[in-house]
Amino acid sequence: MAIHPLAGQLAPHDSLVNLPELLTSYYLKKPNVEHNAEERVSFGTSGHRGSALSVSFNENHILAISQAIAEYRLSQNITGPLYVGKDTHALSEAAFQTVLSVLTANGVRVRVQLNGGFTPTPVISHAILTHNQTQSDTSDGLVITPSHNPPEDGGIKYNSSKGGPADKEITDWVAKRANDLLLANLVDVKTFSQEEVNASGLIEEFDYISHYVNDLENVIDMEVIAKANIRIGVDPMGGSGIHYWKPIAERYGLDITVVNTEVDPTFRFVPVDKDGRIRMDCSSPYSMSGLLKLKDDFDIAVGNDPDYDRHGIVCAQSGLMNPNAYLGVAIEYLSQHRSLWSKDIQFGKTLVSSGMIDRVIKGVNATLCEVPVGFKWYVEGMYEGAMAFGGEESAGASFLRKDGKVWTTDKDGFILALLAAEILAVTGKDPHSLYMEQVEKYGKPFYKRIDVAATPAQKAILGALDTKNVTQTELAGETITSVLTHAPGNGAAIGGLKVSTENGWFAARPSGTENVYKIYLESFISEQHLAELEEEAKSLVSSVLNA
Structure with a gap:
């Protein structure tokens, strides 16, 4: 594919998404699921995604999906609160209100961000897991996000009681039930008006930020980062984690500079990707070009996509790391600096990730677990503590707490970003330098x-x-x-x-x-x-x- 002439530059104003048209389409356009397969509910590796403009992510879809999830919870006797998060895409807010209407009408308790605002994917996973470890009832979650997809897109994914993306058996059930509801013109979908939602007593505000930030020291060595005075630059790319970095810096005494504090659902401040479209992809040098211009100001700079399940690592001397390269470095470092982890624990990679990871895992005498594409394949192993690390070639990963217990079972862009700073603080070398040592040892991919x-x-x-x-x-x-x-x-x-x-x-x-x-x-x-x-x-x- 030829590189678009605007790649790495800001989009012209006339190419930005038309927000009134997009939101009007969400409410007015109705999917024809009987005759058009592309307008049906379909769960891929990361939930149901689409755009209101193409009638693939509209109010009717979310009504049906929410009702199906409420019925699934009932069938499984899941009675705890449903932790719900949303990112900064325009359709996420619209879908969020639809979700609340259906869930409360079905008697489901819903936990949302204190004082409104956005909640990253890994924070939802962390909240589910910590709840289920300490409470007698069982909880699960919903994340309303299309991840790094363009501004006109929407997405929704269901996270099971094990904290991570629901497995195929669950999502197939939800998709079938949702499509059946759509075919029946939503007659079995229960909804509340805004006034009824507010009066239901089922919306519970939850301090996701403090709950997550205060626990970070149990997965990352925050003290060593602070002592080394690592200068960290952060580009939230207008995403859901934007309000987390200041509390992280204050709680742990870190030198963190947020280089862009804008939140705008057109994402007009994100440089366009290689195809000329705005895409908040922190693994793309074009989308990350704004942060790359500032790389010399920091020891480590990081970017994340809108729902914070991906990470982009920028080293001062070399620029943006290839996602595959960073996964190999992270695995080698963690295998050597997490003394409480079991020696026979597994490290996971997808089949389409670099073979360098295979060579690194063999080189540190660890056990490789190679799975299909999709983070859902890591959920069980990480939940049980048998999988130390799960990573994807698309710049998503998570790993266990320092004591070898589960942290999240969904991708966590925060901890992979902070790990880069820990690596530099402990080894005195940035991740790219360590990758070049791996190339010298194992060959260049x-x-x-x-x-x-x-x-x-x-x-x-x-x-x-x-x-x-x-x-x-x-x-x-x-x-x-x-x-x-x-x-x-x-x-x-x-x-x-x-x-x-x-x-x-x-x-x-x-x-x-x-x-x-x-x-x-x-x-x-x-x-x-x-x-x-x-x-x-x-x-x-x-x-x-x-x-």
Whole structure:
């Protein structure tokens, strides 16, 4: 894909989302779920997402999803408060009010941010877990966010009583029930008026900020960061964690400068991404270009997406770290500086994350657990304390408390950002310097992800492949050592395939939202070898799809 000429610059005013049109569409446009599959409720790896403008995230969707979740809670005897958070997207506020209307009408107690405001994804996970460890009733949560997606998008995801994204069995049930409700014109959906919501006594204000911030010292060595006087720059990118950094700095005596305090649902202050669209992606050098210009002012600078489940790490000398590179550094550091963690504990990665992580985990004599795409695959292991770290190639991760017990079972951009400062304070080296040491030891990876057009029928074929569909024995000049359609860490279906050789691999999986399939590639030889991998991977997948 060619880089858009405006990439890394602020968007022209006339390209910003039209907020009145967007919000009017949320209430007036009605999905036709009987005849248009794209307008149905569909839970991907991170909940249901869409835009009111394209009739994929509208009031009717949220009415149906909220009712389905209320019914699911009842069926599971979940009687504790439902912890609800929202990010700073325009549709998040609209959906938040819809959610409250339905949940209170169903008699559900709801905990919301004290004095209003926004609540990050990891904070909801943390609140659920701490509640269920100390209270006799059981709680769960809802996060209203499309993550880093553009300003016109909305999203909602259900977090189970184990704190993390609900598993497929749960989300399939919720999606089916929601679509049934939509097909029946929402006749079984219970709602309250605003006045009834306020009078219900079911809305409970909760101090999410203090609850989360005061506990951070149990997962990050805040004292060592303070003593080392690490200068930390933070770009919240207009996201839900913007009001957390000052309390963190004050509570622990840290030198933190928030470089941008703006919150605006057009996100006009975020430079456009490589395709010319505003996307609050803290792993993109284009979206992060504002912070990158300030990197010399800080020892470590960090950015986060709107719901704070992703992290972007900027080192003073080298700039924005590749997400895969930082995951490997974080794993090696944690394995050596968390003395209370079990020695046989697992470190998790997704199948499409860098092979450097495999080499690092082997190098520190730890155990690798490789799972399909989606943080939900880490929930059980982290909840039980058997999984020390779970990370995704898309700049999302979380890890256990210092004592080896669960912290969050959803991605936590705060602790990955603060860990970078801890690493520098303890080792005297920033994460990029430590990554270069890993390259010297394990080899240099060349990594790439591309999208290839595919019909819905082809996507279905790819998602249901069997290893016998691959008959080739070589890939880019090397013998194929493995062909996977199920993850070795937990035996779960990949929804595609991964083909590996000694020094390279590719994985292909269909997109859940677009008519494309994604190819992930990595070579430990050269850029030329990566290009050969790409060519042969496309050819191999094409031969399978057109067989």
